[in-house]
Amino acid sequence: MNNQEIHPQPLKTSAEERAIERLKDEDDPNQWITVIEAEEEIDQEVLDKWLVQRGYKISLQS
Numbered sequence: 835m836n837n838q839e840i841h842p843q844p845l846k847t848s849a850e851e852r853a854i855e856r857l858k859d860e861d862d863p864n865q866w867i868t869v870i871e872a873e874e875e876i877d878q879e880v881l882d883k884w885l886v887q888r889g890y891k892i893s894l895q896s
Contacts, residue, residue: 870876882892 886892
């Protein structure tokens with residue numbers, strides 16, 4: 835091995851650091867979990883079904 839020093843990159847441990855890093859991909863919708871346009875309606879039934887499939891408990895409010 836040569837005399838070059840290897841400095842590993844520090845791990846990004848906070849959600850804030852990871853979010854800031856993703857900002858460079860702000861215009862790439864494939865990099866984001868949620869992409870929705872202003873004024874776009876949300877299908878609450880589909881969302882609830884997806885959340886239940888992911889293991890979340892849904893509490894319906896009247």
